[in-house]
Amino acid sequence: MLITLDLRQIRYFIALFEEGSITRAAERLHVVQPAVSMQIRKLEAEYGLTLFDRTSQGVLPNEIARDFYKICLRVMEDVETAHHFLVGANGRVMGDIAVGVPPTLSLGTMARIVRRYCERFPEVKLRILEGYSSSIVSWLESGEIDIGVLTNEYSETKLFSRPLIEEELFAVAAKNHPKIRASSINGREFAALDVILPSEPNLLRRLIDTSFAEAGVTLKPVLEIDSLATVLELVRNGYATLLPGHAIADLLDRFDLQALPVAEPVIKRKLIACYNSQKLLSKAAEAFIDTLREDLSQYGKAADDTAAPEPLA
Structure with a gap:
């Protein structure tokens, strides 16, 4: 079977789903409105189904569209991971990463770590979220963040961990x-x-x-x-x-x-850097873990990181 679904259709679908309006989706994508309408109609025609209900207030996704949206998000995440892998293969460290940290880390130490990391890797866009352990784990599982700093008291089998201090x-x-x-x-x-x-x-x-x-x-x-x-x-x-x-x-x-x-x-206690076992760590994320370990080692015994990442269990 010839698969005709392409990334452009997926991007247009995600934009329309999230914006709820062809006008706003076109503005977001920097294209004209007919281009959005054409791609969505083409997608629906190719698979013989309807994804959106057209109303005077805009477009409303149906149940099929809501399920398809979740799949599309995973596809785009995998595409981004593939992109960062190829970019990192030539030695460049770039891309976007999000990190979740506890309040004890963010108030005093985090500003220095961020400055050091951004000076070393200016092509990386870094986002820091502060939260307690339960929030950090939730963000990791949902894909909201790439790395979470936790302690080894937390038990969660869906996460891999690397020791810090x-x-x-x-x-x-x-x-x-x-x-x-x-x-x-x-x-x-x-x-x-x-x-x-x-x-x-x-x-x-x-x-x-x-x-x-x-x-x-x-x-x-x-x-x-x-x-x-x-x-x-x-x-x-x-x-x-x-x-x-x-x-x-x-x-x-x-x-x-x-x-x-x-x-x-x-x-x-032991501080650990955690990440979702279903995702490949980018070069930017790897570099951030290294920067964390380097800075935090002044406050405790440096943890051994010679072993392969282990699941939290």
Whole structure:
């Protein structure tokens, strides 16, 4: 069977589906309106079906069109992947990538990483989205982002992971906190402070709760707050919290804070870069993971990346 469906018809169909108007679709495609109408009519005639209902308000996709739209999006994604593969084969790093990062990474460290990456790879268009683990995983599964930074506590079989660093959590408090006089703190001493933690089921909160419970220390936060900026403002005014080194390294002086190692329990976690196992990582995405690992290695033990990517399980 001769397949006559081509990429132009798919692009025109996607534009009309999303715009709901031949006029707007033509403007988006930078073509005249009859060109859009002709390609859609040709597509419908070739397969003997109707994709859109024509009304005075525009065009409305039917059920067949809605299912076909999902297929077309995957086709265009694969075409883009093929394009980036061929471009990368000659050594050039270019294209578009989207990265999802947690708030602890975005507030302090991410600006420096982005600057370094964009200086090295000026032909890449980079987009950064901030969110918690559940949002990042959802974005990865839907194709909204190419890379997501997560911790190894997350279990998701549809994602592949690459290690970044193993890092330690520090007790963070104001430099002049009246109850802190040493350069380190144990779990019981920390639990006696006015502690702020993220709300459940946050993965960082889960790790903290489990670690303190295993050490036989009762930790009851006086506040549960999921905004890192708000937490830091409160911490500079007498509260305390637990954060990874990369989250506060660039913020201690700005907020007049101190970071103390915690003993009994010592809390460590691994940061990982994740991506959808159904997608081929572009050269641009590979380069971003390398830049992440290079920068974050100053805050913890560099993770071994000699093994092949592994599924999260």
